[in-house]
Amino acid sequence: MIDEGLxxxxxxxxxxxxxxxxxxxxxxxxxxxxxxKFTEFVLGPLRPLL
Structure with a gap:
């Protein structure tokens, strides 16, 4: 890592x-x-956008 603070x-x-x-x-x-389980199934396709 170049920046120790980061x-x-x-x-x-x-x-x-x-x-x-x-x-x-x-x-x-x-x-x-x-x-x-239902929520994960419905929102799963949106994961790359979040």
């Missing part, structure tokens, strides 16, 4: 994001409710 800022953002994450098992992922 690298430091990006690392802080990553650590903050990581502190708000929740690790799911594959069974927990499969057990998500129908509303979430």
């Amino acid at each position: 690298a430091s800022t990006l690392e802080e953002i990553f650590l903050l994001d990581q502190s708000h994450c929740l690790e799911l098992t594959s069974s927990e992922w499969e057990a998500r409710d129908l509303h979430r």
Whole structure:
């Protein structure tokens, strides 16, 4: 990385994001409710635009 300040800022953002994450098992992922699955299915094609 050329810019140490930018690298430091990006690392802080990553650590903050990581502190708000929740690790799911594959069974927990499969057990998500129908509303979430439907929403992901409908919005999935828009993902490249977001």
